[in-house]
Amino acid sequence: MRNIIIIRCAFILIIFCVTVIPARVYGAENDADGKIRLDKEIEDLQATYAVWRSNDAEFREMRKQDQLSNIDIREFAVFVAGLKRQVIEGCEAVRKLGGDASLHGVDCVKLEDDPESKKGGALKITKRELTQEEKKALLEQQMGKLISDFDGLLLQHQEKLKWEQGESQSNGSRDSGASDKSGAKETAGAGVPPDGDVGKPGLKDGPIQRAVEPGAGPGVEKQGEMPDFKKENVGDGSDDDVVARQLREAAETETDPVLKKQLWEEYKKYKNVTR
Amino acid sequence: MGRIQKIQKRDTLRNRSIPCGLVVSLLLAILLSSCATTYKRVRPDKKKVVLESVQTEIPEPLLLDVRIQTFDLGELPSSENESRGISSEIRQAESKYMAVQLKHALYQTGYWGSVRVVPAESSGDEVRVTGRILKSNGEELKLKIEAFDAVGRQWFEKDFKGAVNEQMYKGKSGEQVEVFQNVYYQIANELAAYYKTMTPDQIFELRQVSEMRFAKGLVPSAFTGYLQKNEKTGRFIIDRLPSEDDEMLARVRRVRERDYMLVDTLDVNYEGLNRDMREVYTNWRKSRLLEMNMIREVDDAKNKEMLKGGLLVLSGAALGVLYAESEGSNSAIPVLIGAAVGAGVSKIFEADKIKKEAEINKAALEELGVSFAAEVEPTVLKVEGETIELTGSAEAKYEQWQEVLEKLYQVETGAETFTK
Numbered sequence: 001m002r003n004i005i006i007i008r009c010a011f012i013l014i015i016f017c018v019t020v021i022p023a024r025v026y027g028a029e030n031d032a033d034g035k036i037r038l039d040k041e042i043e044d045l046q047a048t049y050a051v052w053r054s055n056d057a058e059f060r061e062m063r064k065q066d067q068l069s070n071i072d073i074r075e076f077a078v079f080v081a082g083l084k085r086q087v088i089e090g091c092e093a094v095r096k097l098g099g100d101a102s103l104h105g106v107d108c109v110k111l112e113d114d115p116e117s118k119k120g121g122a123l124k125i126t127k128r129e130l131t132q133e134e135k136k137a138l139l140e141q142q143m144g145k146l147i148s149d150f151d152g153l154l155l156q157h158q159e160k161l162k163w164e165q166g167e168s169q170s171n172g173s174r175d176s177g178a179s180d181k182s183g184a185k186e187t188a189g190a191g192v193p194p195d196g197d198v199g200k201p202g203l204k205d206g207p208i209q210r211a212v213e214p215g216a217g218p219g220v221e222k223q224g225e226m227p228d229f230k231k232e233n234v235g236d237g238s239d240d241d242v243v244a245r246q247l248r249e250a251a252e253t254e255t256d257p258v259l260k261k262q263l264w265e266e267y268k269k270y271k272n273v274t275r
Numbered sequence: 276m277g278r279i280q281k282i283q284k285r286d287t288l289r290n291r292s293i294p295c296g297l298v299v300s301l302l303l304a305i306l307l308s309s310c311a312t313t314y315k316r317v318r319p320d321k322k323k324v325v326l327e328s329v330q331t332e333i334p335e336p337l338l339l340d341v342r343i344q345t346f347d348l349g350e351l352p353s354s355e356n357e358s359r360g361i362s363s364e365i366r367q368a369e370s371k372y373m374a375v376q377l378k379h380a381l382y383q384t385g386y387w388g389s390v391r392v393v394p395a396e397s398s399g400d401e402v403r404v405t406g407r408i409l410k411s412n413g414e415e416l417k418l419k420i421e422a423f424d425a426v427g428r429q430w431f432e433k434d435f436k437g438a439v440n441e442q443m444y445k446g447k448s449g450e451q452v453e454v455f456q457n458v459y460y461q462i463a464n465e466l467a468a469y470y471k472t473m474t475p476d477q478i479f480e481l482r483q484v485s486e487m488r489f490a491k492g493l494v495p496s497a498f499t500g501y502l503q504k505n506e507k508t509g510r511f512i513i514d515r516l517p518s519e520d521d522e523m524l525a526r527v528r529r530v531r532e533r534d535y536m537l538v539d540t541l542d543v544n545y546e547g548l549n550r551d552m553r554e555v556y557t558n559w560r561k562s563r564l565l566e567m568n569m570i571r572e573v574d575d576a577k578n579k580e581m582l583k584g585g586l587l588v589l590s591g592a593a594l595g596v597l598y599a600e601s602e603g604s605n606s607a608i609p610v611l612i613g614a615a616v617g618a619g620v621s622k623i624f625e626a627d628k629i630k631k632e633a634e635i636n637k638a639a640l641e642e643l644g645v646s647f648a649a650e651v652e653p654t655v656l657k658v659e660g661e662t663i664e665l666t667g668s669a670e671a672k673y674e675q676w677q678e679v680l681e682k683l684y685q686v687e688t689g690a691e692t693f694t695k
Contacts, residue, residue: 132686139683146679147529150672154536157665161543 038097042104045090049106052083063256073258081262085270088246109246144255235271244270312574313356313633314567317414319440324460327467329385337478338388339401339424339470342538343378345394345545346370346406346418359637360563360644361412368552368651369411371658373418375549377404378542380459386467391538392545394662399489399531401425401481404466413560414438414567416455420462422469425485427510430469435461441568444561454560484511489534490527493677497523497684523684530676537669541662548658552651559647566640573633577626584622591615 059080062068068076091108094101101108130138237248247270251263348366352358374392381390388401396403402424410417415438422430437458444454453459473481484502488511491498503512517524591612598608 132689135686136683139679139686143526143676143679143683146672146675147533150533150669151536153665153668153672154533154540157540157661158543161540161547165547 034097038094038099041090041093041097042099042101042106045087045094045101045106045108046104048083048086048090052080052087055080055083059259060256063258074262077256077258077262078265080259081266084250084263085243085247085266088243088250091246092243141253141255148255240271241274244274312578313570313637314574316571317438319438319443320457324457324464326380326383326460327464328383333386335388336482337475338386339478339481340388341381341390341402341404341466342393342397342400343374343381343390343404343406344396345374345392346408349408349410349419352410352412356637357412360566360640360642362644362648364648364652364655365559365644366408366411367659368548368556368648368655369408371545371655372549372552372556373408373411374406375545376453376455377406377459377462380456380463381466384463384467386470389535389539391542393538393541394666397534398492399425399485399534401485402430402466404462409434410436412567413563414440416458418458418462420465422466424481425488425511426481427504427508431465433465435465437461439564441561441564444557444564454557480513483513483516486527486531487511487513487516489531490524493527493530493673494523494680494684496681498527522687523680526680526683530673530680537665541665544658544661548654551654555647555650559643562643563640566636566643570633570636570640573629573636577629577633580622580626580629584619584624584626587615587619587622589619591619 055076059076062076063073087106087108091101091106094106094108237245240248244267247263247267251260251267254260254263346369348363348370351361351363351366371392378390378392381387402422404420404422406421407419408417409419415436417434417436419432419434421432424430435458437455439454487498487501491502498517501513501515501517503514504510505512594608594612594615598605598612601608
């Protein structure tokens with residue numbers, strides 16, 4: 001009986017030696033690996049973040065000064081949007097490794113578990129208190145967006161009017177040439193063009209061409225062909241993970257139309273990859 | 276004895292002449308009332324008003340923007356004849372058409388910056404012109420016009436009128452023209468006359484007041500204290516001005532630029548309506564005047580017959596008196612009385628027939644109004660609908676701008692409680 005007990009104890013000891021001790025040693029090695037990986041991620045993130053910041057600032061400055069051609073703008077926007085995506089992914093990688101990128105000078109969005117959304121497994125993005133400058137910038141952005149929306153509305157209406165006028169003129173030329181003739185005669189004598197545009201060249205008057213293109217943010221005037229990105233192509237974002245949500249938010253708040261389009265492209269790419 | 280007989284005879288005659296006088300008076304009253312005209316003749320303007328234009332171009336900073344509010348419809352005529360074929364639908368169209376015509380006249384003077392037709396009053400207008408249609412029937416146009424500026428000065432409030440005839444609807448080459456150009460030119464000249472009394476300083480001040488009023492309307496907290504309103508005179512005075520590099524002022528200017536754009540877009544709508552209805556409106560006015568003239572001709576013919584008939588009956592009555600005086604000595608008189616009264620009654624019947632012809636013209640006049648209103652109403656409603664839609668969206672946006680700008684002001688001045 002005693003032998004049996006001794007044999008059992010020896011067996012347990014052997015099993016302990018075979019399983020627990022190596023596992024502990026392996027865990028310690030893993031921790032060291034994790035630390036190395038975290039440091040590496042933070043280092044990469046810092047580098048990407050610095051590159052993104054400088055390029056983003058440069059892009060905006062060039063847009064203000066209207067220094068680039070349409071092709072250059074687009075290429076630059078692709079580059080900046082790609083960097084932004086890398087920053088967001090880097091932040092998420094650091095967070096997953098248990099790190100805090102904000103301690104290393106990177107302005108990542110902090111995440112915390114939201115009891116409300118815990119059931120669905122979603123994470124709530126908690127925003128830190130904004131500085132005065134940030135609040136101002138945010139309000140300026142809102143203002144820019146409201147103005148762009150309004151410009152879009154007017155432009156839409158003006159296009160409609162142009163189309164209707166074209167229609168009525170073509171109908172008029174088909175149906176009653178006499179009316180056009182009479183109008184022309186009347187206004188020619190009076191110094192008023194027959195189409196009713198009585199704006200005086202060289203004077204203060206500036207008729208409807210004042211419109212700024214829709215989607216243009218503050219300080220962004222007409223800059224060639226505008227992106228035709230449609231938001232309906234990107235879904236409602238209900239199945240977004242943390243990175244996708246941050247990309248989406250970045251695209252939504254972006255006021256530069258070209259960069260906005262590229263950020264949406266990055267969002268779509270990311271969604272396709274993760275799907 | 277002979278004397279007594281004479282007196283008796285005179286009394287007899289007097290007694291007979293009382294019913295005779297009554298008959299004559301009655302006949303005259305009937306004649307006069309029957310001779311009334313449906314439309315009084317109007318003398319057309321003989322003189323052509325010359326438009327007062329600038330001799331040398333006015334520098335841009337001295338040009339004032341003018342906004343003409345679509346005219347008030349005024350009251351429709353109360354008399355049946357005057358209101359025939361005129362409706363509020365037609366007045367709706369006219370209220371916009373006339374505002375655009377006035378705009379064209381103002382542009383031709385060269386005294387003004389942008390001149391736009393707008394649906395309603397808004398803050399920050401430099402010069403505003405309002406009008407009320409007092410009379411418009413194709414032959415006469417009478418408008419009450421008021422002009423005032425951002426400072427609160429009333430430039431004038433005056434009635435302007437003009438009258439035309441059929442020939443004036445045709446230009447020299449037979450093309451259609453704006454026949455009431457005289458009226459619009461008079462108004463344009465009146466505005467120019469007031470403008471010329473203003474000094475450059477007054478004009479600059481007016482423009483600054485206009486900008487400050489717009490700014491105060493948009494961001495009240497940021498622009499309080501710049502303007503003062505004299506409650507007695509109702510005029511605005513500038514107390515101080517923000518610096519040219521004031522960030523909030525720059526934002527306000529951006530918004531104001533949108534206000535200009537909105538007004539430009541609305542103006543294009545009104546221009547379109549003016550262009551679309553020009554021909555049909557001119558035709559309606561012309562046809563209306565033609566019908567009115569036809570009614571006048573019929574009235575004249577009727578009155579002529581009525582007069583003839585009345586005179587014949589009167590002469591019959593006179594013969595009757597004569598016959599009575601001669602105590603039946605002249606046997607030819609009764610025959611003459613019969614002939615005169617018969618012819619007179621026949622003429623009166625003839626006049627009545629002619630009167631019935633005029634009813635056809637009156638119905639045509641009514642019909643003209645109905646068909647013109649039906650033709651122009653959809654276009655007017657469309658323009659009104661678009662105006663409401665656009666101004667509604669703009670008002671909603673304006674409120675959002677106000678909100679954001681107020682927050683920005685609070686953030687900038689440190690008075691904010693804003694958290695996103």
